[in-house]
Amino acid sequence: MIEFITPRTFLFSTQTVVFSVLLFVFYIFYRTFSRKYVKYWLMSIGALNFSYLIKSFVPYSSRNFSSDSWQILAELLLQIFQYSFLIFLIFGVYIAKNNKELSKEILSGGIGAIIILSVISTMFFAFDPSQAFNHFYLTISLPSFIFGCTFLSLACYLLFDKKSYFSSQVLMYFSAIFGLRYLMHSFISIVALTEPWFRQLELFLLYFDVAAHSILGFTLLIWMQGAERFATLSAISRAQYLGKHDSLTGALNREQVMAKLSDKMQELTHANKINKNQMKLAVFLIDIKQFKFINDTYGLKVGDFILGEIASRLNHSVFIPQAVGRLSGDSFMFVIEFEQISHVDRAVNHIHELIERCFRYEQQEITIQGSVGYCFYPDDADKSEDLLQKSNLALHHAETNNIPSVAFEEGMQAQGRHLVLMEKQLRSAIANDEFVLYYQPQLNLFTNKLEGVEALVRWQHPEKGLLSPGDFLTELETLGMHNEFDNYILVKACQASERWFKLYQRRVAIAVNITAVEFQNEQLVTNIQMLLHKYGIPSKYIELEITENVVMTDITRAMDSIVKLQSMGIKVSIDDFGTGYSSLAYLRDLPIDKIKIDRSFINEVAINDSDLTIVKSMVDLSHGLGKRVLAEGVETIEQLNLLRHLGCDAVQGYFISKPLPESKLVRYLKKK
Structure with missing residues (x-):
């Protein structure tokens, strides 16, 4: 045996x-x-x-x-x-x-x-x-x-x-x-x-x-x-x-749709010279009426579904669009080629039919309407940015006067009057200190303690109540008030830091977003140095956040500014990392301290293997280059645990805390 x-x-x-x-x-x-x-x-x-x-x-x-x-x-x-x-x-x-x-x-x-x-x-x-x-x-x-x-x-x-x-x-x-x-x-x-x-x-x-x-x-x-x-x-x-398309709708993003528009303009000009045709381009800007009401009533998922469906309908239009892009929240660009003006009239009606066709989502039927503003190439402008601006003026005229569609006409001053009014209100708001800072806590995953806060601006409008940045940042950019506004926000952040130390004997790092215009200002470093000295703040408690696109605007000047700021002890982080078109190409050379992974990658990181792979690669790559990693938009315990397992250094999002006014941030500051 x-x-x-x-x-x-x-x-x-x-x-x-x-x-x-x-x-x-x-x-x-x-x-x-x-x-x-x-x-x-x-x-x-x-x-x-x-x-x-x-x-x-x-x-x-x-x-x-x-x-x-x-x-x-x-x-x-x-x-x-x-x-x-x-x-x-x-x-x-x-x-x-x-x-x-x-x-x-x-x-x-x-x-x-x-x-x-x-x-x-x-x-x-x-x-x-x-x-x-x-x-x-x-x-x-x-x-x-x-x-x-x-x-x-x-x-x-x-x-x-x-x-x-x-x-x-x-x-x-x-x-x-x-x-x-x-x-x-x-x-x-x-x-x-x-x-x-x-x-x-x-x-x-x-x-x-x-x-x-x-x-x-x-x-x-x-x-x-x-x-x-x-x-x-x-x-x-x-x-x-994602470097070329909007992650939500699949349409081209702003940069790519503008680049494609420029290419089509050159092709059309060349073709008209050779064939002696009279072909033109019509550039339509489409905005959804009361889209915030849709989000508030039916929920964000329904709103996202509608945006995606609109992009799909526009892309599959029988008018064979030359370009379809999503410019911002509920704003789309739609470009077609035409020879006779009657073709444009039919296209306008067709766009409204596409938008007003009933949307069905989980037993719900939703009907919406849109406003359309448009202009022509080469009649109205010969540059893509000018075409966008004039279409936007026509769109604003349509929305202001509650007209479905408006073609650009010389002499339109509606946008100008609006901007004049907004400039007066914004400058008055700064003078009267109507802007307030909300603070979103950032959690250190290794110590489980408060690492810092991100300062988010709100406008306490005397008539309209509390306004989010989306209600006034566009006008600030158009009016060229970013330098003044960014300095104003930096002052408020420094004042808050000084106040917290006097009241609670507590120093908390405050992260402030800096726009492209201000970051390329040669006086930025000097201004920050003066603020730190004036309010007696150690430099490590102020952090500047810039987006990838800010850096790419002028890489040489950006790197020079970052080096000077770091020599002062001020930390610089890249915000919304992963959404730019050249993230990995320049990350190695940028002397930054922290990388903030954009919330679009975190939304489905616990259920989507592709997002998990992307986030893991970002964390490993950043750590390999000696940079810390913070993930934005953490909303569930599963996302938090997974990010902790992947070695992410810190997180922020609604699961940790929503943005808080200073009066509610006190409970964090009182903890030692």
């Missing part, structure tokens, strides 16, 4: 070691990438490893049944681990193919079925030597039949799967062969159990299974590597796509 058992024991022990190594590789892969399907494959390989461990310690032979309780316990554990190997393998394949987590009901139901089936097949006839054959059928023939049917079903599932690739096909062939092996064994074990050659068949299948399980393990490894490579390529493609 010993001569028979020893080679088997050695074989199972060796296989246990091999699968322990494989299990460690799966564990490292899961810790690194946190893929849901790898977790189930990790449990599957672990169950298979334990089954080999049991076989190596308790030699098992189909012809040597025992009523000993230890032998029965070993058989029960072996059945549980073998069924666990099978069901977790199936769960992993399903999740890998569909990118969906299993419900707790399915998972608990599967585990319960494993335990019940294992107990029934092991305990029935186990203590009656006269029922040895029936016990054999339950512990050997029945599992072989279940394994055979399951593996063949898995092979059929993979055969008809549309997303088939190499490792998937290998697993399909493996499942088909393995399924036939188990079905054949189940049938033969019933009809030929007493035949002298059956024992030799079992010995052959024993070595066959050892080799097959090893092949399965390496097949799953190849699958995971291929999946990561595909995820990386998808992330790169998505990053390139």
Whole structure:
């Protein structure tokens, strides 16, 4: 008997070691990438490893049944681990193919079925030597039949799967062969159990299974590597796509649609010279009426859906647009080529029909309206920015006078009057100190303490109440008041820092956003130095936030300003990182301290593998370059835990705290 058992024991022990190594590789892969399907494959390989461990310690032979309780316990554990190997393998394949987590009901139901089936097949006839054959059928023939049917079903599932690739096909062939092996064994074990050659068949299948399980393990490894490579390529493609397109609607972003408009203008000019045509371009600006009401009434998801649907309708217009882009929140650009003015009139009606067509979202029917302002190339302007400006003037005239569509006309002064009025109100607001700062706390993930706050401006309008930046920043930019306004906000931030120290003996770093115009101001460094001296603030408690596009406007001057600021001890961070078109290209050269990952990547980081890959790459890359990382827009505990696991240094978002007025920030300042 010993001569028979020893080679088997050695074989199972060796296989246990091999699968322990494989299990460690799966564990490292899961810790690194946190893929849901790898977790189930990790449990599957672990169950298979334990089954080999049991076989190596308790030699098992189909012809040597025992009523000993230890032998029965070993058989029960072996059945549980073998069924666990099978069901977790199936769960992993399903999740890998569909990118969906299993419900707790399915998972608990599967585990319960494993335990019940294992107990029934092991305990029935186990203590009656006269029922040895029936016990054999339950512990050997029945599992072989279940394994055979399951593996063949898995092979059929993979055969008809549309997303088939190499490792998937290998697993399909493996499942088909393995399924036939188990079905054949189940049938033969019933009809030929007493035949002298059956024992030799079992010995052959024993070595066959050892080799097959090893092949399965390496097949799953190849699958995971291929999946990561595909995820990386998808992330790169998505990053390139987001550099040119609006992440919400898929339309071109402002920079790209303006570049495309310029290209079309050059093409049209060249074509008209050669063919002596009179083709022109019509540039339409479209704005959705009372879109804030849609968001407030139906929710942000519905608003996002409508914006995406509008972009899709415009892109698929029968007028074959030359360019479609989203310029801001609910503002779109639509460019067509035309020869006769009647064509433009039909296009205007067509745009309104597209927007006013009913939107359906989860049993809800929503109808909206839009305002349209437009101008022509080359009649109204010969530069893309001028065309945009004049279309915007026409749009503003349409909205102000509640007219559906307005074409630009020389002499339009509506926007001018509006800007004159706004300039007067803004300067009065600054003089009367009507702007207030709200502060959004930033949490350090390593100390779980307040790291600092981001200063966010609000306008306490005497008539309209509290206004968000979107209600006045555009006018500030148009009026060229950014220098004055940024200095004003810096003064308020420094005053707040001084006040907190006097009242609470507490210093908290305040991050202030700086615009492109102010950051390129040669007096910026001198002004900040004077403010720090005037209010007695250590330089490390003021942080300046700039966007990627600010840096790219004048890379040389930007780098020079950053170096000077850092020499003073002032930290500079890149805000909204990942949304610019040249993030990775210049990150290595920028002497910045912190990178703030844009909220668009955090929204689905816990459920979207592409976003997870992008965020992980950003964190690793930033840390590799010696820069800290802060993630914006954290709204759930899952996002927080995942970012903590990825090594992110700090976070901010509504899950931590919404922006607070100073009166409510006091509770943070009082804590030591």
